[in-house]
Structures are given as structure tokens and as C-alpha cells.
Amino acid sequence: MDHSADCLVGREAETATLKELATSASSGVGQATFVLGEPGMGKTAVLGLAASMAQRAGMRVLHGAAQEPEQRFPFALMSACLGVDAASSDESRARVAEVLRGDARYGLPGAQGTSAGAVDFATAEAMLGLVEELCAQGPLALLLDDLQWADPxxxxxxxxxxxxxxxxxxxVVGAYRPVPQAGDVDRLSQRLGLRDQLMLHLAPLSSPAVLALLADLCGGEPGPRLRNMAEGAAGNPLYVRE
Ligand SMILES: Nc1ncnc2c1ncn2[C@@H]1O[C@H](COP(=O)(O)OP(=O)(O)OP(=O)(O)O)[C@@H](O)[C@H]1O
Ligand SMILES: [Mg+2]
Incomplete structure (x- = not known):
């Protein structure tokens, strides 16, 4: 994440919710939420807030962002987030990478008899086992950005x-753009039947928050011309900045 959560404006409700969830999770009752919003609305920024709340609650924070070109690679996002890498000095991670590599060998000579479903299952189990192992070491926060591009x-x-x-x-905090066609992840969050209060729909920033952001950006009270221009941004922090 390229910015400090400390210089954000607004998002008080989201901050309070994330703080509660982090407190609960760090005490052993895990929590999950999804952050939804249009491009530039501040999803990545709110994940930054989640990271600070989790850190303050004494959690270890792991972060991964789905990359559009990697959507075709099974487990690309989770591998990135969990640090699954054959070259990892951590034995557990290296072991999961081996299971995943078995996956990649599927279809090549020597892999007969292994169905795609079976290797996927083994890899998923290995990853879940790794998360449990990490949780046994201490409270853990997994922050997953750009889920609209995540591999299935x-x-x-x-x-x-x-x-x-x-x-x-x-x-667990995931963020995604719900439109257009977030597809798999949108269906996923519906299927999970997350309670409404656990879906953080990012609304446009309020007028006072936009003014505070302008003041931050220009280092003082913004003039009428700038305030006028900012109105055109309709509370989208990316457009306000631009
Ligand atoms: N509450 C905020 N206060 C100040 N700046 C913000 C706030 N929210 C977002 N920003 C800034 O606005 C820009 C866009 O925010 P961000 O990258 O989080 O949007 P996003 O929803 O993740 O967009 P995308 O869908 O493209 O990933 C960034 O420069 C970010 O630092
Ligand atoms: Mg983002």
C-alpha cells in the first residue's frame, strides 16, 4: 500500500467497524468483511485502515492483490498473500508450494491418475492448513485487494x-469493484450470505471530508475555485486528488 492510513479523511464508520472486527478476531473469534466501491472510491485505502487496526490489535498482517493477467493461474492470489514460494526459507510455505507445483505438473507425463479436482483439493487443503498454522502462532489478518480479478x-x-x-x-478483509461484472467474487459474497453490516459499501466522501482532503492537499484553506472544481468529483477521493 502506497499511503499511510493516517492521512485519510472521513471513513469514520468503516474505521469503527474494522476496529471492532480486529478486536474480536485478535481475541479468537474470527471475522470477515468485504469492502465494495467503484474505482477510486478508496477500497485500497480502507484496506490500509484495516491493516493499521489489525496491527494495533496485535495481529500479523498479510496482504495480497489480485492481478488481472494472473487470473488464469490457479491459487495466484492466495500464494501471493500467504507467501507460498518454493524458495521460501519457511518450511511450511515451501511445502505448500510443492503441493501447488504438483498441481502445475497436472497434464504432463507422470501425472496420470491425478485428477484436476484432486490436486486442486490438495492445494486448497494445504493452504488452509498453512493459515491454521499461522493462526496458531498468533492472530492473523489477511487483506485481499482487487478480488474482481482473483483466480477462481x-x-x-x-x-x-x-x-x-x-x-x-x-x-479476513477482501476488496473489490462490484461493477462491471465482478462475476465470481460477487456471487461468492452473495453465497456466503454475509450479514449486511459486514459488507462495507464505500459511499462518496461527505462534503466536510472532501474539504478536509483539499486542505490536506493544498496545505491550507482551499479557495472557492478549487472547492467548485472538487464538487465535480462527486466525493470520489481519486477524482478529488486529480
Ligand atoms: N478517505 C480518503 N482520504 C484521503 N485520500 C483517500 C481516501 N480514500 C482514498 N484516497 C486516495 O484516493 C486515491 C484512490 O483511492 P484507492 O486507490 O484506495 O481507490 P480504490 O477504490 O482502491 O480504486 P481501484 O478500484 O482503482 O483499486 C488514492 O490516492 C488514495 O490515497
Ligand atoms: Mg484499489
Whole structure:
């Protein structure tokens, strides 16, 4: 994340919710939430808030962002978030990478008899096991950005983490653009039947928040011309900045 959560304006309700969720998760009752909003509305910024709340609650924070070109690679997002890498000095992570590599060998000579479903299952289980192992070391926050581009295998792991979170000291926060066609992840959040208060729909910034952002940006009280221009941004922090 390229900005400090401390220089954000507004988002008081989201901050309070994330603080509550982090407190609960760090005490052993895991929580999950999704942050939704149009491009530039501040989803990544709110994940930054989640990171500070989690850190303050004594949690270890792991972060991953889905990349559009990697949507075709099974488990790309979860591997990135959990640091699953064959070269990892951490034995557990290296072991999961091996299971995943078995996955990648599927379809090549020597892999006969292994169905795609079976290897996917093994990899998902290994990843869930890794999360449990990390949770046994201390409370853990997993922050997943740009889920509209997530690979389907990672979304399945995410679904199981969200379902099982309550039993672990685990905070899961995912962010995505709901339109156009977030597809798999939108269906996922619906299927999970998350309670409404656990979906953080980012509204446009309020007028006082926009003024505070302008004051931050120009280092003083903004003039009438600038305030007029900012009105055109309709509370979208990216447009206000621009
Ligand atoms: N509450 C805020 N206060 C101040 N600046 C903000 C706030 N929210 C977002 N910003 C700034 O606005 C810009 C856009 O925010 P951000 O990148 O979080 O949007 P996003 O919803 O993640 O967009 P995208 O859908 O493109 O990923 C960033 O420069 C960010 O720092
Ligand atoms: Mg973003």
C-alpha cells in the first residue's frame, strides 16, 4: 500500500467497524468483511485502515492483490498473500508450494491418475492448513485487494476461510469493484450470505471530508475555485486528488 492510513479523511464508520472486527478476531473469534466501491472510491485505502487496526490489535498482517493477467493461474492470489514460494526459507510455505507445483505438473507425463479436482483439493487443503498454522502462532489478518480479478481457485480458498474464520484468531478483509461484472467474487459474497453490516459499501466522501482532503492537499484553506472544481468529483477521493 502506497499511503499511510493516517492521512485519510472521513471513513469514520468503516474505521469503527474494522476496529471492532480486529478486536474480536485478535481475541479468537474470527471475522470477515468485504469492502465494495467503484474505482477510486478508496477500497485500497480502507484496506490500509484495516491493516493499521489489525496491527494495533496485535495481529500479523498479510496482504495480497489480485492481478488481472494472473487470473488464469490457479491459487495466484492466495500464494501471493500467504507467501507460498518454493524458495521460501519457511518450511511450511515451501511445502505448500510443492503441493501447488504438483498441481502445475497436472497434464504432463507422470501425472496420470491425478485428477484436476484432486490436486486442486490438495492445494486448497494445504493452504488452509498453512493459515491454521499461522493462526496458531498468533492472530492473523489477511487483506485481499482487487478480488474482481482473483483466480477462481483462490476464491474457493477464500470462501472456506470466511466460513471457518469464527473458529480462528483470523481477520479476513477482501476488496473489490462490484461493477462491471465482478462475476465470481460477487456471487461468492452473495453465497456466503454475509450479514449486511459486514459488507462495507464505500459511499462518496461527505462534503466536510472532501474539504478536509483539499486542505490536506493544498496545505491550507482551499479557495472557492478549487472547492467548485472538487464538487465535480462527486466525493470520489481519486477524482478529488486529480
Ligand atoms: N478517505 C480518503 N482520504 C484521503 N485520500 C483517500 C481516501 N480514500 C482514498 N484516497 C486516495 O484516493 C486515491 C484512490 O483511492 P484507492 O486507490 O484506495 O481507490 P480504490 O477504490 O482502491 O480504486 P481501484 O478500484 O482503482 O483499486 C488514492 O490516492 C488514495 O490515497
Ligand atoms: Mg484499489
Amino acid at each position: 481457485a483462490s476464491l474457493l480458498v477464500l470462501q472456506r476461510l470466511v466460513r471457518g474464520a469464527q473458529q480462528l484468531p483470523l481477520l
